[in-house]
Amino acid sequence: MSPTPLANGFCFGEGPRWFEGLLWFSDMLGEAVHTVDLNGATSTLQLPGRAPSGLGFRPDGTLLIVSTEDRQVLRYDGDHVTVLADLGDLVPANLGDMVIDARGAAFVGSQAREGGVIVRIDPDDTSSVVADDLDFPNGMVITPDGDTLVVAESTGRRLTAFTVTTDGALVDRRVFADGLDGPPDGLAIDGEGGVWTAMTLAHQFERITDGGNVTDRIDMAGRTAIACALGGPEGRTLFLLSSTDAYPERLIGTKASRVDALMVDVPAPGRFGH
Template sequence: MTVQPLANGFCFGEGVRWFEGLVWFSDMLGEAVHTVTLQGEMSTLPLPGHAPSGLGFRPDGTLLIVSTERRQILAYDGESVSLVADLGDLVPAGLGDMVVDGDGRAYVGAQAREGGVIVRLDRNNQATVVAEDLSFPNGMVITPDGTFVVAESTGRRLSAYSVDDAGALHHRRVFAAGLDGPPDGLAVDADGGVWTAMTLSHRFDRITAEGVTDRIEMGDRTAIACALGGPEDRALFLLSATDAYPDRLVGTTLSTLDVIGVDIPAP
């Protein structure tokens, strides 16, 4: 299959997720969260004053939203947006991507180029630093066997952790190193393969412990984020932009959401 366009006309897409028959993603510079149907119909949740990035759904359907520069976590219950946590005192830099586990615990990266951290937000909204000394932590996934994988963009690697029953991260190790460019957003499939947005290499790679198994070329477009979903969980949704640096895209509407079919479904 080939890459098919699904939606466009937004500034800088991040944090793409599939939930309840819709594609959800942040427009960081457009200060909004969008939803898109499989027919390409878009709806918008405005978030003035915020630069949303990572998204994640708790088991009760609450959408958690990362507010990057305010270093906050917001919640959207389908009607209103509220503040659930201010992480400003815990983190050394603005926030980025997020993953939510099956128990509703959210993991959020603080994107320092050196000395980045990951914060865990528990169901009671208590926040704890669970990983340190990361090189710009970006996309994060939890594989079917419970391995936590994070993209370290400036380190050009994927790092892995074991997760204990309390949600703590242990035994840091390399999942993939020496990547061709800075990795950004991640998605995981049922076999534990990690689809990785290879920003400056203009492609999405499926990476396993053995190396790259699949590749989707994006021409001259910058790969930003991806998610698996769709009716049979075999649709890979792809966010791309015309530049890897958001500051250069302020005021533009050149980002796109595309979709392609893949063989291995979401977990």
């Protein structure tokens, strides 16, 4: 499988999400959120003074944006950006990725190399810690049935799964995949529960099933794999964000981040959201 370039010229792309015919993604160092369509046309929401990372859409279409260094989650209603939640008193380190469930609850990771946590922001915008003792929690996905959350533990080189209870608690912690080929970063899940995983330092994306079986690999020809998302008109377009380094501080002022795309066999779940 050979990916095709779709858009470039960004500093450090993160948090891709497919929504209403567009790929949305953060440019953490460029202080912006971008969109790109399947023809490569882009638009930009400027976020000066912010370092956006994880993105997610609530059921009403509201975009939530993780502001990493402020340790806040922002809300964008199509016109204005406001602060939804300040998590500074709950987390031990800067924020990272996010996933939103069918109820509109947002799960946000705090990226301590040891002792990282996941915070849940409920639909009423109250916040609580729902998982701890994680080794740099990064990308997150929720399985198509809504019953399981999978999180990438980057420094642990593993994917960890939790059962999601009806009230949003994370219980029954277990290993989804361990001993990975590289530190995992962003994740995407397909309709069969396969988890596309950005293997940063291995310079590839891998599709991994529960238990650690790797069913597909996409080589990025030496580029650093950062994050991915499934979307497109059939839900079978896999969007790949890559850069030239895994460490954002080395990329300040550069424009080497890129979005590639290719078709895969298994589509995204349901309405192509995750």
